Amino acid sequence: MKVLVTVKEVAEVADDFEIAGTEVDERYLEYDLNEWDDYAVEEAVQLKEDGPADEVVTVTIGPERAEETIRMALAKGADRAVRVWDDALEDVDMLDVETKTNLLAAVVEEEDPDLILTGVQSGDDALGATGVSLADQLGFQWGAVVNALDFDADAGVASVHRELEGGVEELTDIEIPAVLTIQTGINEPRYASLRGIRQAQSKEIAAKTLGDIGLDAGAVESDLTLTSMYEPESESDATIFEGDAGETAGQLAEVLREKGVAE
Amino acid sequence: MSDVLAVTEHRRGELRDVSYEVITAGRELADATGGDLHLAVISGDTERFAEDLDREGVDYIHTVSDGEEFNHDVYVQAIEALHAELDPEVVVMPNSVNGLDYAPAVANRLDLPLATDAVGMEYDGGLTVTREMYGSKVETAVEVGGDQQAVTVRGAEWPAAEGVGDAEISAFDVDIDTDAGSTVTGFEEVGGGDVDISEADFIVSIGRGIEEEENLDLIRDLVEATDATLASSRPIVDNGWLPKNRQVGQSGKVVTPTVYLAIGISGAVQHVAGMKGADNIIAVNTDPNAPIFDIADYGIVGDLFEVVPELIEQFS
Incomplete structure (x- = not known):
């Protein structure tokens, strides 16, 4: 079985930052592997270690800079990577779900995986929709927000828990080919070993343009346009205790005594 | 094509709070587009749900009685059929775990632009949603293109609809293909144990x-x-x-x-x-x-x- 994992390099914003136009100023951004994708990669690598998967391929939509992040996924055990990028994508300020679906579906057609794992959402634009949209486009089965996965290789069925709200999980059996969107906490993502990092250097990252995957610029016209970005107004009317750690702790202790919860 | 279709949600026999919130969000939007507000009530005890959901501002309630608990195949097909029948300008769905299990498929199948996790919506000839990015560090205004759109709205951002409505409630027949490759086998409560x-x-x-x-x-x-x-x-x-x-x-x-x-x-x-x-x-x-x-x-x-x-x- 071949497992495809979608991974995204996401920007994280520093506590203090500035906005330039409709973007956070580049100086305040740090790039990292999307947290949810880290769990998806781990789940895929475990499927390989446990037997059902023969190969784990990652696919990323992102510029060359993203290769550093892709290497992290390779160092954790993915076998090889595909990275899609094109000049036509440079000017799109917010890739919509349809665009990502088109790009990923084109890669899926080339790779022909049996199981696709995506993160539930990305930490930056948090649309939370690509996995399910992709499944529908491909005619695959799907399950969103999966926090437990038990794969029966003989039957080709993924028995999953879907994490609903309020401490309730839905138990669902899903036939492959399927897309599962992976929730944090499903496993404990490993740290890349030194050996893994060394091996990752020689693993393939295949860069593909739109033309390489059989698409043209029309496939990436986004329907979402970011027209403004701003810091939400603080609605805080909290009483902030002033002073050093000892003084603030003293005031806090007073409040706890006043409310009658601690003596 | 100025109507709004809002999709409600229930679990294990109870309507979820967000169902009343999509009414408020949908009504505000329909007031701006100048259309009617339609509600979709899919699976389970749809008659009882429809009565509960008949609150101020709802014009039509469409019930689709196939299935008991949530199943994304039923939801996608029901919404697809309702969309064809009603031709609404905007479909409003909850940004819940189940909402995210069907809304992207609905948008893909109907070729609608999708904006998820909206915390605000404005309509002025076109739809603009407010959404957060970078873990709530910033808010953004996002114009959603196309003639018709799909939006999921964050829970507890709009107040629950109140009052007693005067909606026309009717059963909507859909030919649902139930030959699906995914089967819900049960539910599990988690988080029990030594302390509550x-x-x-x-x-x-x-x-x-x-x-x-x-x-x-x-x-x-x-x-x-x-x-x-x-x-x-x-x-x-x-x-x-x-x-x-x-x-x-x-x-x-x-x-x-x-x-x-x-x-x-x-x-x-x-x-x-x-x-x-x-x-x-x-x-x-x-x-x-x-x-x-x-x-x-x-x-x-x-x-x-x-x-x-x-x-x-x-x-x-």
Whole structure:
């Protein structure tokens, strides 16, 4: 079985930052592997270690800079990577779900995986929709927000828990080919070993343009346009205790005594 | 084509709160587009649900009786058929776990632009949604193109619709293809065990700010000194540092203590959903812009590794 994992390099914003136009100023951004994708990669690598998967391929939509992040996924055990990028994508300020679906579906057609794992959402634009949209486009089965996965290789069925709200999980059996969107906490993502990092250097990252995957610029016209970005107004009317750690702790202790919860 | 179709949600025989919120969001939007508000009620006891949902502002309620519990194949096909019948300008769906299990497929199948997790919507000849990015650090205005759109709305952002409505309720027949490759086999309650944090009067809750598992001992010392109940935000449970029954938030427990002391918790919306009902919220966080301070009654902007030892000292 071949497992495809979608991974995204996401920007994280520093506590203090500035906005330039409709973007956070580049100086305040740090790039990292999307947290949810880290769990998806781990789940895929475990499927390989446990037997059902023969190969784990990652696919990323992102510029060359993203290769550093892709290497992290390779160092954790993915076998090889595909990275899609094109000049036509440079000017799109917010890739919509349809665009990502088109790009990923084109890669899926080339790779022909049996199981696709995506993160539930990305930490930056948090649309939370690509996995399910992709499944529908491909005619695959799907399950969103999966926090437990038990794969029966003989039957080709993924028995999953879907994490609903309020401490309730839905138990669902899903036939492959399927897309599962992976929730944090499903496993404990490993740290890349030194050996893994060394091996990752020689693993393939295949860069593909739109033309390489059989698409043209029309496939990436986004329907979402970011027209403004701003810091939400603080609605805080909290009483902030002033002073050093000892003084603030003293005031806090007073409040706890006043409310009658601690003596 | 100026109508709005809002999709409701239920689980195990009960309508979920967001069902009443999509009515409010949908009504506001329909007032702006100049159209009618249609509700879709899919699966389960649709007649009873439809009566409950007939609140002020609803014009039409369409019930699709196929199935009992949520199934994304039924939802996608029902909404697809309703969309063809009603030709609405906007479909409004909940940004819930189940909403995210069908809304992207609906959008893909109907070729609709999709904006998820909206916290605001404005219509002025075209649709603009307000949504957050970078874990609530910024808000954005996003124009959603196309003639027709799909939106999912965040829970608890719009007030629940009230009053008694005068909607026309009718059954909508859809030929649902049930030959699906996914089968719901049951439900499981998680987070049971030795303690029920939802009963606690004083909760000390810890988040990502604790950095390392061994640092939890510091918080345990505080819990012991103050006779509090220990809880946490999601990342601590994801890391396996505390069991699931300690998790406060949308996917964990909802708590309503007299005092909720949030230490090193930024206050993501999913966490806030589980603790905003506390009588008093106190936050300790190094980031003065952390959203937790928006709902806090008292706060310390400071390093928990300096503040917590001093606090323990106060009760020793």
